[in-house]
Amino acid sequence: MKIAMVSEHASPLATVGGADAGGQNVHVAALSRALGARGHEVTVYTRRETTAQPEEVRFAPGVTVVHVPVGPAETMAKDDLLPWMPDFGRWLARRWHATPPDLAHSHFWMSGLATLAAAQDTAVPTVHTFHALGTVKRRHQGPADTSPRERVGTEKLIARQVDAVIATCADEVAELGRMRAPGVRTRIVPCGVDLDAFTPTGPRMDLGPGPVLLAVGRAVPRKGVETTIRALRHVPDATLVVAGGSPGEPEPARLARIAGMYGVADRVRFLGRVARQDVPALMRAVDVVVSVPWYEPFGIVPLEAMACGVPVVASAVGGHLDTVVPGVTGLLVPPRKPAALGRALRELLADPFRRTAYGVAAAGRARSRYGWGRVADQTVAVYTDVLTSRGRSLGMTGACPGTGAA
Template sequence: MRVLMISWEFPPVVVGGLGRHVHALARELVVAGHEVVVLSRAPTGSDSATHPTVVQTVDGVRVLRVAEDPPHLEFGADLVAWTLGMGHGLLRHALTALLPGWRPDVVHAHDWLVAHPAIALADVLGVPLVATLHATEAGRHSGWLPGPMNRQVHSTEWWLARRADEVITCSVAMHDEVAALHDLDPAGVHVVHNGIDVRRWRSRGSAPGPATATQPGPRLVYFGRLEYEKGVQDLVAALPRIRRRHPGTRLLIAGTGTQRAMLDERVATHRVRRSVDFLGHLPDAELTALLRAADAVVLPSRYEPFGIVALEAAAAGATLVASTAGGLGELVRDGETGLGFAPGDVAGLADAVGRALADPRAARRRARAARARLRTEFAWPVIAARTAAIYAGARAAGPRELPRPKIPTGNLFDRQS
């Protein structure tokens, strides 16, 4: 099949796990014999002079990287306007530089940010539209849509989900969430997990900076985006309790995000400044070494559609302690492939970490079980085959005019109970 994937991130433009997912999926589909073109963007804040539109081939995947248009729009300050501008640029370049000589059999949209160009192209070409919803706006805010922008994003998600001929989610938790929030028949929503390439995480290099220090005591590692829904503030709050049971425990935080200042405040409030190191963004080799050197990798998310970081930690052979939020509860099986605790439960988090540190032998056994599971359920050839089967079964229903969704007041998750 000829597949046109549309994604707002694709390496080296990476914001979170979505970009890596699209890259790996596209590459594996090519290995399986499909022809894949990815329509994506240049880095935020660039323009056609610094980063002109180019067509490249990456791992057998043809990538059309579209330059940002001239208007001064900022991702953080003008999210919806910026997204519309990006969508216009993607659509214009697809029509002029790609489609005159090439026609896809299916359009695959990844998340709400590419809803406009994906729907337009599927409508114009008359081909099936497949949409993967990697997260929801309501989910990021624990069921609430507190402001106009949140409601705008939610309604765009609804539009994409309702217009798509097939909808894919990355976990059972996301399947239920998406079906309920967007009024979809649950039987028509597919679950296809994210995958992992275990070979990428075999590095045996030395860990960076503070992780190689000689201070005695266990090392806890968090890696990922520094955002409120990731729950790092709960891990910081639990650290004093953990240190009372396991003196000298240090917390190493790898990643960047909008909540760094808040986390600095929490570190000061809980008086653990000397026990916490912020490492920022780490190259893959250094991150792998850091994970391998950890006594436990802790993933305290309050909201997590899937949790690809759990797969990455398992691939590195790390001991996993994770909340049961969303997809994490499916990936980290308590007592089997790691230890779990309820999202936001600081005491439960501290207890789970304490149990992991108290019995290293059992922790290593769980880590081996987690890594072994990656080669069956989460291997990219399996993920690509499932996705290709959805493509093959998709039928184009054609353009549809949909009304604006009615957005209930209050917590949207209350409607699901």
Template structure:
């Protein structure tokens, strides 16, 4: 790999979701942000990146050029329409075949696949073209199944088997944290020589410390309100219901806060349990919280920045996160975070320094943690200030640099 990166060509695969999609809508989330930001930052370093994604709209051009170095290419596999994620494994062969046609004679240096569906297609292409395969899991079936609640869907065997095969055949596996690397070794028999730690980043130009009063005035939010914010897809894994129950518990203890306490939930339904979100309004009403809880559709990132600024504390009650970009974005805005003590959230949030980590999903424990920060604005500001400094160390430029180091390793192993 050239030291100046000029002329290096990467075939990046994001089969099930496009980096052009709005995060928080449908299956779009942190992976979309990751792919979009990484491709952009690699391009700014002289790397040519083609991102291949499954066509879901017949009217979208086959190639959308994002910059001189970066393009998103549509690959036809199945109908040019939304397809449920659980049906996509049956389309990976068609996707790989069409990818080979679209690929043509273009001379790539390596394949970088994101998520297991992309990895299945990536294995085929890397093998056919004798290229190294770099793979980023983002989430893992065996880890999700270990951390799921009883009423959550189990990740299917086909995914577990697919991920095992990807690990066996990948040249390099990138992990967000050392803990994730250890999980790849423990659950999938990855070997240490395969692994590269590539922490994700945060867009520090969009998300940065901000003025709460100005943001509240902009959105007509009471300056005296105590505001908890949730940002994410409305699905069981992300667990916004935990915050609903926690708010109910706080008001059970302290009914005098009813006029001040607010929970703002920003997100859209997602995944095979997308109808799960339909029950949230009833849960809110059953608690008698229709005046205290506001549910909004997901916002563009520039607008989302302002909602972070409005909040006093951001809750991330996920059952599992490979890292937790919402936690990082919130801290970049100077907001303390209360998150589940699980997975990558243990790295995104420094317990007691930038926020609080809660063991499990007991609403009483969550109420305790949230209440402790809402009752101590000075402590919340202290954690928020430390969080902004912590988040400043996670830039997408650093992610790109670590990815380039992983690419170099992959190319050396091939040679």
């Protein structure tokens, strides 16, 4: 199958951890790689950000990244890219007229806009993954939401016009229902985790004596690290390690001030940005991974911790409601409630047997349900349904999709 993967701002080649480089980059990279490994031909279209970038880069077996030359050849915030999406769509249409894919899978709403424009001109079937919904962001961030005002209306349009929407969790399906998106065209396929890298066994960083808590993610307020810092008052003797962000970014400095205000500065360590290949060793070194964002479209961090056999305390939002099983693989707490988080952490740290049991169950759940191979197979099943409904042949370019969960 020839698959066009459209991800306008989130390149699989980007360094994860920047302002607009996070879970979507990981998702597009890992899904494309898994599809390529199953014999499909994947082309990922992302925007060119420097004149030094070649037009095409071989990313993995069966996967090519194409840098689309639209807009200024410079790094731009994703919220500033909307004016360039018509050009992006026209560029895709020209490309697809010459070499049409069997199907296009767009990621994030602006990619969906460009993909639909190109598909209308080329009759290419379309599948879309939102990764985040504007209604949710607006609800939680209010005036701090920098999304273009057209976002919510455009997302409704995309949901109604694509052949299928792939939602990453049940909470997203419910939100799409409130948006009156056609449920019959919505399928749940979760994000995955690299089960070769994130394992219970392997190197561990030396973080000193415990107990040690870990918060990892982009340095933005909505990730809820402030809640964890405030909760430390209720968790005596625990150290919080914060991974993510750089010294020049405002959020780490703000969090350091808050730690000082609450008298826990001596128990908070800021590591800054950690290379992705070092994250498993970091996770294995801690007692509990804490992930308590205000909202989360899916949440890869808890899944990665689970795959490492580390118990998770997470906020009861978004994809956490699907991945973390309370009392089995970890605990769920209300977002933005430091006292509730502190109580959960204090009880869990006081019970090493319980932590061990959670970690074993978490690793088993991650391995049985969330390997990228399994996610790729579920995604191909959606593609196949779309092509069948369009009366298209499957256009396989290699081996049939596998059934492994790796």
